[in-house]
Amino acid sequence: MLKYIPSLTDIVLEEIPHRVTLAVEVSNCQGNCPGCHSPFLREDIGEELTPARIDFLIEDNYGVNCFLFLGEGKDRQALLSLARHIRKAHPSLEIALYTGRDSVEPEYDTLFDYIKVGPYIQSLGPLNEPTTNQRLFYHGKDITPTFWRKK
Ligand code: SF4
Numbered sequence: 630m631l632k633y634i635p636s637l638t639d640i641v642l643e644e645i646p647h648r649v650t651l652a653v654e655v656s657n658c659q660g661n662c663p664g665c666h667s668p669f670l671r672e673d674i675g676e677e678l679t680p681a682r683i684d685f686l687i688e689d690n691y692g693v694n695c696f697l698f699l700g701e702g703k704d705r706q707a708l709l710s711l712a713r714h715i716r717k718a719h720p721s722l723e724i725a726l727y728t729g730r731d732s733v734e735p736e737y738d739t740l741f742d743y744i745k746v747g748p749y750i751q752s753l754g755p756l757n758e759p760t761t762n763q764r765l766f767y768h769g770k771d772i773t774p775t776f777w778r779k780k
Contacts, residue, residue: 630677630704630707631655631657631677631678631702631704631707631708631711632655632656632657632673632674632675632676632677632678632702633653633654633655633656633675633676633678634653634654634656634670634674634675635675635676637653637654638651638652638653638654638686639651639652640652640690640693641697643757644697644699644725644727645695645697645723645725645743645765646772646775646776648694648695648723648725649692649693649694649695650693650694650695650696650697650725651686651687651690651693651695651696651697652697652699653678653686653696653697653698653699654667654670654675654699654700655670655678655698655699655700655701655702655708656669656670656671656672656673656674656675656700656702657670657671657672657673657702657703657704658670658671658700658701658702658729659671659701659702659703659729660729660730660748661748662729662748662749662750663748663749663750663751664749664750664751664752665749666749666751670700678711680711680714680718683696683711683714683715684718684719687715687719687722693722694721694722694723695722695723695724695725695742695743696715696719696722696723696724696725697724697725697726697727697743698711698712698724698725698726698727699727700727700728700729701726701728701729701730708726709736709737709740712724712726712740712741713740716740723742723743724740724741724742724743725741725742725743725744725745726741726743726744726745727745728744728745728746729747729748729749730746730747730748731746731747731748732746733746738768738769742767742768743765743766743767744765744766745763745764745765745766746763746764746766747761747762747763747764748762748763749763750762756773756776757776757777758777759777761773
């Protein structure tokens, strides 16, 4: 089961370049980032993110063209299953994942259009800092510098 924080669900414009993205904050984070910016996301809180809930969220936010999982939670099969659902039920949407891991399994590349990898390290900064250790890939291509040109 994957859980998310309903009150934090939002449309975001910065996280994925050139996309209107519906983002859900996933709890039960298994990461241990130094300087974690959202420690509450390590807790077992929130509500279950089901296919039906995702359908509702997408229909309730007409016009979005990307769905972003902010975190992986602790149930990998549930995450991958939800990504497959979005691909099948909402083929016009792209799918994105922010993970705190340094790398992901090859299977992820077939399910997610965008994958951000790397733990958050406060001294190196987030994705929009050229010093960052984090990387955003689009179909395997590193597009992290896109964020730097905006600064
Ligand atoms: S990925 Fe890292 S920064 Fe994000 S919630 Fe988990 S531990 Fe915190």
